[in-house]
Amino acid sequence: MIGLDLGNLAVDGCTTKAPCGGQTAGPSPVDRGKQGLKRSMVTDARGIPLGAVPAPANRNDHTLLGATLDALPPLGPLPTGGTVHLDRGDDIRRCATSWPHAACTRGSPSVASPPRSRPAIAGSSSVPTRG
Secondary structure, three states, X not given: OOOOOOOEEEEEXXXXXXXXXXXXXXXXXXXXXXXXXXXXXXXXXXXXXXXEEEEEOOOOHHHHXXXXXXXXXXXXXXXXXXXXXXXXXXXXXHHHHHOOOEEEEEOOHHHHOOOOOOOOOOOOOOOOOOO
């Protein structure tokens, strides 16, 4: 399709409230067991949503990965050597079996590596001094 960057896809899920319930609502692990909904979504490199799968809020991300990748509409031939970016809740082995023609990566480099601490400069202190 014109305008879509299908060489890099991202898959992630979010938990939201479902105050009216519904068929897919379930107890939310982050909201004291109230009704919640998890949306697992796949987007292109620019963040344009391509497919989504609803599920009860207490489902793990890796259990929805295959269904989320299957939710992609037929977009024509996908570029070879594409990458599917996952968060830490997804299982890379499942991605490799569900999506064999793409490389699967977990987490972004900025999140995966801890921030570096700055070296202390001689004579400087972060403690306030009396003046």
